[in-house]
Amino acid sequence: MHDDNEYKIEAKSGVVSDTTAKGDADHLPPQEVPDQDLYHSHSWWTTYVFSQDAKYIGVQYALTAVGTGLLGLILSWLMRLQIAFPGLGILEPAAYYQFVTMHGMIMVVYLLTALFLGGFGNLLIPLMCGSRDMAFPYVNMLSYWMFVLAVLVLLASFFVPGGPTGAGWTLYPPQAITSGTPGSNLGITLMLVSLVLFVAGFTMGGLNYIVTVLQYRTRGMTLMRLPLTVWGIFTATVLAMFAFPALLVGGIMMTLDNMLGTSFFMPAIISMGEKLTTEGGSPILFQHLFWFFGHPEVYIVALPAFGIVSDLISVHSRKTIFGYRMMVWAIVAIGALSFFVWAHHMYVSGMNPWFGFFFATTTLIIAVPTAIKVYNWILTLWRGNIKLNLPMLFSLAFIVTFLNGGLTGLFLGNVTVDVPLSDTYFVVAHFHMVMGIAPLLVVFGAIYHWFPMVTGRMLDEMMGKIHFWITFIGSYAIYFPMHYQGFVGVPRRYFEIYDSPYMSVSGLHLNAFITIAALIVGAAQLLFLYNLIYSARAGKKSERNPWKANSLEWLTPEMPPEHGNWGKELPKVYRWAYDFSVPGAKEDYITQTTPPSAVLGSKVERS
């Protein structure tokens, strides 16, 4: 239908504008897709509570996730106090294991996954794609309330007899459901039900992200013109589509083992001197299912972080992202590879060494696309006009931290190195660095970056700087010593570690040091929360597009964007989001909606 205007303009290589000055270059085909029918709310309830607007849902998701995450933070404080000062007797052994489990599950699933995909996904996808809303706003609302229900069920497990499950966040059977493990009855059941609800809600969310990104973009917005943020979230959603079913399947079967006495995972067991009725089940099968979910889950959290940080670095160093195509390919490649590495979490489960060898190889291959990304971030910074503001500081901290955590991953990915290090604090240090601190730094950077878009106000810079330096240096104070502890053999999961022949004195002192650092870093997060609340009410008013970014979310007629995002007409897109510091252009940025005729004489850089 549009073939006739496709080659109207003869392209001279090199110069964008001279050829297009003749007029027709700004032409876009008329909008073919009819505008989306939106639900317009009429009451407070349907605007703020049962909202069908993706922006509100995004904020709802983010607030719920952060609220749950605060609980996870408090649990970690209590655990750290117990480890450092066992003499105080702060926690009973059962409580310690319950807190470990809840801390892990909350942080990985209910905080990070929900925040990146539910929060940033809902907020940014429609705005960055130039759509009015998600494809199915009603399903989107259901998705959020399903998540709330999952959180409530999870929290309810604190109040049932026996308390929440203490099986560790991996929930391995048979110990998760045999007596002797805290919460082996109601606690684990509620946990599994909550996870099933989460997966169900998440699948509805994913439906929206995928359909919106693929089918509801505005005119001129091709896939390869999308900001990398959308690429990261989109690919993570595709991963979730394949990974979360494994958790669902494992969860359902373990619930049945627990409630009906089936033996999917339960082998013949003699427990407390009595033979249980179960027989023949395979606990290893659960481990495979769990990690077939669990490893891609790492990338479900990491890929949106990669995408977001790429955009932050490009905007705040006023430079085109280095190797955009390579960045997209790396995201896709990491996503694909993440499904072939799961058993590297199971080297000590008694599997065949050749099997381990295979998984060690695939694990090390992932280092290639990941390294490409790190190099590209650094090359984007190279000779850029770097603004050392808060989003940039957090992005830089992310690169360093991710590199650190990634390097220890190379150690743990090798079977022979992993076996002695497995179940020590080295592992704890590794995964907290790479999928705890690193994505959280991106979350903070992203919040400082997009806060003006949501509230119309800037976050306080001074409080932000304090928050940054304490978080950045503090998290190294916490996790660097843990690597050392791991090397000298301090085991993880022990609820108290006293002076013993197996434990060097330095290990004990380090425990106290780590705990104090953890308390300080945690307190800094409260400052951050205060900053959020304070600035949302009384922060400095933000100008439109305060960071001079190119992508569509800053180009709405109103800021903060209104319901329906775009006023009367959807935006038209003429370029990608990375035209920064283009030679010959008046400003150092050319927004995605700037037609070619408006930037005559400028020559776009090629990478």
Added chain:
Amino acid sequence: MIERKSIFKSIFEKPWEESQILKDNNHDGKALSMSGSKLGVRYIMLVSTVIFSLFIVSYSDRMLVHDWKNMPEPWLLWLNTLVLLINSYVFHKTKVFAYENDYTKTKKGLFISGLLSYSFLIGQAIVWYLLMKNGYYADANPANAFFYLFTALHGLHLMGGLIFWGRTTSKLLKSDNKLENLRHSIELCAVYWHFLLIVWLVLFGLMLFT
């Protein structure tokens, strides 16, 4: 029409090149030539396929253990399978009627489809009842447990489909002899019912032959 590249081909585009810019400016923003709801149904079917595949993998792993005892398949299951088969066929015919703009036949087709789906579900419930009466409980043997699990999940998927069937039917009754806006929904329902038939045939075949 706009030529659509596959997603995997489009990631080789160079969005900064002159010729590509001119092409991209003409892009309407859709990656695939299908409606959003059709893509949505495909997404749901894909996720379900992953779920059922993982169950099948677990089944194959678990059946190798010595305590596995096959369960008898009651004759009623064959009848249920037949019902589901007819159900799928009727839904297909309904879709054809909807595109031929035959309001009465479409209405009839939708009613019969719903009726058949409900009778399938009732039939499955009776199978459960018969099996439990004969002592084939879920905790007696993993084969039994898998049987209940498969039938329950397949039934749940069908119930989910029935929600959309109900919405389509009620819209049809209110639509005043017009089918334009409903054809697409009916078509998507039909696709989903075919999908559930295939899932059931795979699961039933798996339990039959092992």
